Amino acid sequence: DAKTTQPNSMESNEEEPVHLPCNHSTISGTDYIHWYRQLPSQGPEYVIHGLTSNVNNRMASLAIAEDRKSSTLILHRATLRDAAVYYCILRGGGATNKLIFGTGTLLAVQP
Amino acid sequence: AAGVIQSPRHLIKEKRETATLKCYPIPRHDTVYWYQQGPGQDPQFLISFYEKMQSDKGSIPDRFSAQQFSDYHSELNMSSLELGDSALYFCASSRTRGSYGYTFGSGTRLTVV
Secondary structure (H helix, E strand, O other): OOOOEOOOEEEEEOOOOEEEEEEOOOOOOOOEEEEEEEOOOOOOEEEEEEOOOOEEOOOOEEEEOOOOOEEEEEEOOOOHHHOEEEEEEEEOOOOOOOOOOOOOEEEEEEO | OOOOEEEOOEEEEOOOOOEEEEEEOOOOOOEEEEEEEOOOOOOEEEEEEEOOEEEEEOOOOOOEEEEEOOOOOEEEEEOOOOHHHOEEEEEEEEOOOOOOOOEEOOOEEEEEO
16 A cells, blocks of 8 residues: 655644645555544544545645645634544555555644 | 443453443434543554444454444443453444545443452
8 A cells, every 4th residue: 555654743823724745656547545634532523535636625725746646635713623633545546446544644733 | 422432431340251242323313333442541542333344443452342233322331341442442333425525433431450
């Protein structure tokens, strides 16, 4: 399984944008880039995913580099409820491929 | 919208006992995944099922077994419990046709004493 590299932790101020980076230099052509977040003692929560083009949804935006070797999750206005561990995961193109969690980024949001 | 339902939410067992965790996926989701998350650790993949057949296997101990039933719910059976089995156990479901995210349940917290 292709691996991802994320910073261990990041800090942001409330109501400011947050850019969470992820490197995945060994990504294959069929790998989807998935982002999940997890609050303490809760199940991971789907945030966004994409293949080649940038993606937007109500929670966040995903910017994918042209060579697909890196991506950035963008939270447009951080709130205290966004404080969580954010996981960047490569999911193989096979229909039933599992998600392999690495060490995500612990995002702290300051009021 | 319906989410992934896991039961029980909390379970306390003694060493060498057995435990059964249940997972009810989102309707029309055809794949179920089980994960184990120890204290301070990241979720580890255990096993998955697609259309009631085992589709992939991770670092699942031989003492654990799982199956998916005709109604698509899944059960994780754990025998000869050890203290190290104490963890959060998550179930996730997804739909294989098309490109979708995975939906996780709230988990079962298993404590082995």
